[in-house]
Amino acid sequence: MARKLPPVDVVLVGFGWTGAILAQELTEDGLEVLAIERGAWRDTPTHFPTTVAQDELRWYWRKEMFQSTARETLTFRNNRSQTALPMRRWGSFLPGEGVGGGGVHWNGQTWRFLPSDFVAASHNVERYGPMRPGMTVQDYGVTYDELEPHFDRFEKLCGIGGKAGNLNGETLVGGNPFEGPRSAEYPNPPMHMTFAQHRFEAAAKELGLNPFPGPSANMSQPYVNPLGCQLGPCTYCGFCEKYGCGNYSKASAQTTILPVLMKKPNFTLKVHNEVLRVKLDSTGRRATGVIHVDQNGEEYEQPADLVILCAYQLSNTRLMMLSGIGEIYNPSTGEGLVGKNYCYQVMSGADVFFDDKYTNEFVGAGALGMCVDEYNGDNFDHSGLGFIGGGYIACWTTHNRPIERQRTPEGTPGWGSAWKKAVVENFRKSTGVGAHGASMAYANNYLDLDPTYTDVYGRPLMRMTYDFTPNDRAMAAFLTERVREIAERMGGREIKVSPREGPYDSMPYQTTHNTGGTIMGSEPANSVVNRYLQSWEVSNLFVMGAGVFPQNAGYNPTGAVAALAYWAADAIRTQYLRSPGPLVQA
């Protein structure tokens, strides 16, 4: 029997980026906010000092930065004819755990989606006609213009470094000419580019493209954010993604919000407690709170007026399923919405090898890069191409960590003296150009509960059924050729192209950009949450995170995840609190 605790106004499930944003916003209205996080307390001086952070074996290869798969993982198969088996260790993506969530170990590449990305269905159908059979792409239900102030807020919170390409409709030289109109310049200047970016920039210009600096949550200079939190300049140490930052140089909940939030008398954080389910009243239409369990296995009932799921996309989706909120998607019938439209990111690229030039990529940062956006979204004419969407192409110099990266030219064996020679020759003299492709929703890619495997509490694991789709493959083939054109012009001795071929493999790391499962939309018939990220079924339940993306755009998702969190927080503060109930009438 769960022990009943005193009620709070708001309970947040999970305490990463979206949890910290919601807590900071809702405590401003005097609400009593409790965040429940299953992982540990973590902060910069204690947990990621530079004497601890730069440990490749420990944080990445032994996965100590991430959720423990021993406690909970998911099962995976490429299609319904196969039997899903557990991901016994993380591979293709790396869900975070502990205070700050995945926002501790991200690279900091912080994008706004294109205006057309939010209306991917209606826009593309209007321009190109009906979608391929099986595609379940739909509009977000919120527009770029509505989200613009919220993108801007997050950029200022984080001190994003970049160069505007479209300031209030005016095109600026040196920025991304394809971006939606922004109300303000980035709060910080771009990162300091290195040799590889110079070569990429020159090659892109030669092709008539418009290269621009990648938007960065690594600080290009010292910065004080609007909450008064101070961040230090990035030292380009090459340990961003998969690591905490010891220099207060990467925006995270720890560096941008917690110093302020943790002092508020109306905020409480509980760590090492896992929420097992959202508790509903007898009608099933109202959440009464959550049930959580501590490290000793004691269960608690935490009553709350408002429940907000702020965990990772996979966990939010699973929590909806385990709580019995909404119907789980069934691809055979097309019925059900929870778990529908699981999407990912479709990556391809090319390595560039130089003879006499050193790229020295250990001098790097998570969001140090030059990009082009000509082939993203609907920035180019797709007529006759057989796909919609696209991706940005970039030369990021994020790191040269040697366990993770030994670039070798085409035809090099995987071990032995020939391998060793190739590694030695190319370790400091190579770089990469990558395409960061969108992922369009298909009826056969989805999440549900596994019939066989369970977590540490005996509850079903989530089951992922996923493969790259015909749209993905056509798009990736196109993008890879554009990558090749740039890579070939960077002045290297040779390049090695890595196209996106074969089935999706759950093991090689690709990106932690899992999306969908709790998608947003215009009506209860097509979505789990409304345009304000409010559950259609349970109006005092909101769901944050990339799970609400109906499909994924050709960008890293954190900027859009955070903008949507601010947008939802604003709707809760200005509309919901005045008159609790559905913000959109079904």
Place this chain on the structure above:
Amino acid sequence: MVSGAWAQYGSYGIPWIAGTSPAPRGIDGARFFTDAERRCVDALVARLIPTDELGPGAREAGVVDFIDNQLAGSYGRGERWYMQGPFAEGLETQGYQSEHPPAGLYRVAIAALNAHCRETYDDRPFAELSEDEQDAILNRVETDELEFVEVSATAFFEVLHDNTIEGFFCDPVYGGNRNMVGWDLVGFPGARYDYRDYLDHNGAEISIAPVGLMGRAEWDVD
């Protein structure tokens, strides 16, 4: 560790508890391999990253010590891996599916490998074969041409290959990359955390001595 009483924070600022920084644990002297297993793995890793005219290989880097210690600890026991059954063979896209955690995998695979070698090469175990013979065997293990009964040869090769790279390039605190020979070989400066002076390298070589999490041996002062 945070005790139950400390599990709730709020209203008094950033919580901080002395002594909770997770300092690197490093190598602790524990061993997993028998002498015969150790000889086998020492020979295996020396073929993956040979000692040659280019410089040190896995042997000089202490890769076998690294692997031995890793297998004796939580990694060897697969403590952070999901090890609940049922176990099935699985597709390539589903990753590692053996019921053996890494230490068990090594034990079973080494036994199978040595049994095969003794049978094929006049009762000589892997460690006593010529380098050419060893390479021929390794090629067959890598591609699953050589089948082990209890475990997948390819799965073993992949784990061994990963562990060898780890042992060659990890921070020396873990017993591998001894004297930073791996980092020196490729020119990786290690756990340095400020490269701002080098941002304008413009394609010129940056050659700086590596440092580990614990600095460099010559920095030690008695």
